[in-house]
Amino acid sequence: MPAAPAPGSxxxxxxxxxxxxxxxxxxxxxxxAILLLSxxxxxxxxxxxxxxxxxxxxxxxxxxxxxxxxxxxxxxxxAVAVTVIDALLALPMAFCMARxxxxxxxxxLLVAVLTPLWAGYLVKxxxxxxxxxxxxxxxxxxxxxxxxxxxxxxxxxxxVLAYLWLPYMIxxxxxxxxxxxxxxxxxxxxxxxxxxxxxxxxxxxAVRPAVLAGSVFTFSLSLGDYLTVQIVGxxxxxxxxxxxxxxTLDLPMAAALSAVPVVLIVCYxxxxxxxxxxxxx
Amino acid sequence: xxxxxxxxxxxxxxxxxxVRLEAVTKDFGTVRAVDAVDLTVHxxxxxSLLGPSGSGKTTLLRLVAGFEQPTAGRIExxxxxxxxxPPNRRDxxxxxxxxxxxxxxxxxxxxxxxxxxxxxxxxxRLARAREALTTVRLDGFAAxxxxxxxxxxxxxxxxxxxxxxxxxxxxxxxxxxALDLALRQEMQTELKELQRTTGITFLLVTHDQDxxxxxxxxxxxxxxxxxxxxxxxxxxxxRPATAFVAGFVGTTNxxxxxxxxxxxxxxxTYSIRPERILLTxxxxxxxxxxxxxxxxxxxxxxxxxxxxxxxxxxxxxxxxIALPHGxxxxxxxxxxxxxxxxxxxxxxxxxSWDEKDAFPVPS
Numbered sequence: 075m076p077a078a079p080a081p082g083s084x085x086x087x088x089x090x091x092x093x094x095x096x097x098x099x100x101x102x103x104x105x106x107a108i109l110l111l112s113x114x115x116x117x118x119x120x121x122x123x124x125x126x127x128x129x130x131x132x133x134x135x136x137x138x139x140x141x142x143x144x145x146x147x148x149x150x151x152x153a154v155a156v157t158v159i160d161a162l163l164a165l166p167m168a169f170c171m172a173r174x175x176x177x178x179x180x181x182x183l184l185v186a187v188l189t190p191l192w193a194g195y196l197v198k199x200x201x202x203x204x205x206x207x208x209x210x211x212x213x214x215x216x217x218x219x220x221x222x223x224x225x226x227x228x229x230x231x232x233x234v235l236a237y238l239w240l241p242y243m244i245x246x247x248x249x250x251x252x253x254x255x256x257x258x259x260x261x262x263x264x265x266x267x268x269x270x271x272x273x274x275x276x277x278x279x280a281v282r283p284a285v286l287a288g289s290v291f292t293f294s295l296s297l298g299d300y301l302t303v304q305i306v307g308x309x310x311x312x313x314x315x316x317x318x319x320x321x322t323l324d325l326p327m328a329a330a331l332s333a334v335p336v337v338l339i340v341c342y343x344x345x346x347x348x349x350x351x352x353x354x355x
Numbered sequence: 356x357x358x359x360x361x362x363x364x365x366x367x368x369x370x371x372x373x374v375r376l377e378a379v380t381k382d383f384g385t386v387r388a389v390d391a392v393d394l395t396v397h398x399x400x401x402x403s404l405l406g407p408s409g410s411g412k413t414t415l416l417r418l419v420a421g422f423e424q425p426t427a428g429r430i431e432x433x434x435x436x437x438x439x440x441p442p443n444r445r446d447x448x449x450x451x452x453x454x455x456x457x458x459x460x461x462x463x464x465x466x467x468x469x470x471x472x473x474x475x476x477x478x479x480r481l482a483r484a485r486e487a488l489t490t491v492r493l494d495g496f497a498a499x500x501x502x503x504x505x506x507x508x509x510x511x512x513x514x515x516x517x518x519x520x521x522x523x524x525x526x527x528x529x530x531x532x533a534l535d536l537a538l539r540q541e542m543q544t545e546l547k548e549l550q551r552t553t554g555i556t557f558l559l560v561t562h563d564q565d566x567x568x569x570x571x572x573x574x575x576x577x578x579x580x581x582x583x584x585x586x587x588x589x590x591x592x593x594r595p596a597t598a599f600v601a602g603f604v605g606t607t608n609x610x611x612x613x614x615x616x617x618x619x620x621x622x623x624t625y626s627i628r629p630e631r632i633l634l635t636x637x638x639x640x641x642x643x644x645x646x647x648x649x650x651x652x653x654x655x656x657x658x659x660x661x662x663x664x665x666x667x668x669x670x671x672x673x674x675x676i677a678l679p680h681g682x683x684x685x686x687x688x689x690x691x692x693x694x695x696x697x698x699x700x701x702x703x704x705x706x707s708w709d710e711k712d713a714f715p716v717p718s
Contacts, residue, residue: 257455263442264449265469279459
């Protein structure tokens with residue numbers, strides 16, 4: 075253990091840490107607190123002005139209106155679906171990158187996974203809008219099999235979100251697989267295990283924390299998204315775009331609605347933390 | 356020790372072959388790690404592959420385990436050709452140098468892994484895992500995780516895991532390398548005992564000659580991908596087949612060319628073990644103050660030199676002696692009695708050895 079810092083260095087440490095801590099508390103946590111606070115205000119139904127009268131009507135409405143419940147559940151389901159799909163896609167991809175591909179190929183493959191992150195979000199979402207459209211590539215590719223493209227809607231939202239957040243799942247899984255010593259796989263084979271057994275008993279337990287860590291990204295990013303659903307979602311309503319449309323009309327209601335994903339994410343983080351995945355972030 | 360060895364060897368006289376390598380070669384790119392090696396390990400034998408790092412001994416072990424495929428040659432386990440058999444179908448388990456325990460499993464799950472994989476019922480699995488843990492004296496550790504164990508304990512878990520389903524052959528890759536000296540010596544005795552009681556063939560890889568000499572029934576000295584000599588420890592030590600073996604197994608005085616003619620009195624390459632050289636007082640050869648046994652008069656060679664260094668190493672003292680032409684000899688003296696006053700650096704000293712102890716080695 076290092077000794078307690080001298081008074082001079084403590085002062086310097088305080089000076090160093092103060093700005094970011096101030097930024098975190100004021101700009102980030104402060105805005106969250108104000109958001110939560112404004113959820114307890116009301117709106118003048120004529121002028122749409124915020125009225126500072128303390129009440130819990132918004133939360134009451136949120137919990138009793140079936141449409142909000144449906145939207146919240148739909149948003150949650152989409153976030154779960156995106157997370158599961160990304161995990162299923164990332165595992166074999168990361169395995170190929172870390173274990174199957176030669177050392178020379180690892181870097182190019184990693185770059186290939188990261189490159190889409192450099193492109194603008196909107197560009198990618200609109201690219202998918204074009205691909206999923208009436209005469210899009212997806213429909214054309216499925217036509218010979220007598221199938222139709224998914225069109226715009228919930229399925230399209232899941233596909234695009236899964237595409238957008240996939241790198242966030244691949245990276246931690248890749249890192250975990252690369253860290254997994256070759257000796258573990260050899261030891262498993264040495265003791266009589268076939269490839270599937272080794273995958274199930276040695277590889278998957280080793281990457282489980284990484285998958286959970288990646289799922290924190292895919293899950294929370296999906297819960298908060300509102301642009302993708304506007305671009306490829308058709309008539310689908312998610313929490314994100316309901317909040318976005320409420321902001322101008324009924325700010326306190328929007329604030330109450332935005333508490334839903336915050337609560338969901340906090341619950342998710344708590345669950346993941348219990349599983350020990352945050353240690354590997 | 357000698358008794359144990361004799362018993363083990365005579366106990367398995369009707370020997371069957373546990374491991375056989377025939378002209379096995381392994382290339383990594385342009386590097387030849389193993390070069391046309393022939394090797395036979397008998398059933399129930401404690402066999403060591405001894406060599407410096409990079410000699411190819413670990414590659415040999417990995418070839419037997421099946422982690423590497425030979426470039427050429429044939430590998431047999433218990434008479435069966437396993438050259439193309441994957442590791443999980445070979446009746447041999449490995450104790451890895453870094454143990455390679457599964458970190459997410461408990462000690463018990465680690466030990467039972469080979470049984471779990473084979474679909475053994477849970478009750479039997481647990482019973483046998485506990486039994487294996489008892490064998491390595493780790494009762495009560497079943498529920499722990501590998502991270503909660505010391506190096507020596509992990510070593511024992513690795514042993515238990517490899518022994519739990521009694522493989523025909525146990526492959527040990529520098530198993531004691533990560534342990535401190537006291538623990539290493541304790542484990543040497545224990546490994547030997549374990550091998551004797553289980554009757555499983557042990558094939559051990561080590562760079563530590565002490566380890567190989569104390570534990571093995573037979574040793575193969577490996578160098579540059581080839582086996583230089585195979586034989587029981589005593590034979591390898593007493594009758595080294597090559598100059599390399601003489602120098603690597605124990606310490607020795609190697610004398611070649613001119614030096615051989617000057618010191619040994621004959622041309623060639625000779626090895627004289629430092630403990631075989633006796634020190635005498637050159638002024639009074641009859642007094643022999645530094646010599647414990649009475650030297651036989653004939654068949655002995657005597658030379659005179661000057662002590663340049665004395666290292667007291669507990670049970671023995673190591674002398675470095677400079678001979679007139681600049682040749683140097685190392686002499687070991689058992690400290691059965693205290694050192695006489697006359698043994699000081701700079702002193703004149705006589706040396707003598709039985710001519711048979713100047714052993715010719717092919718260079």
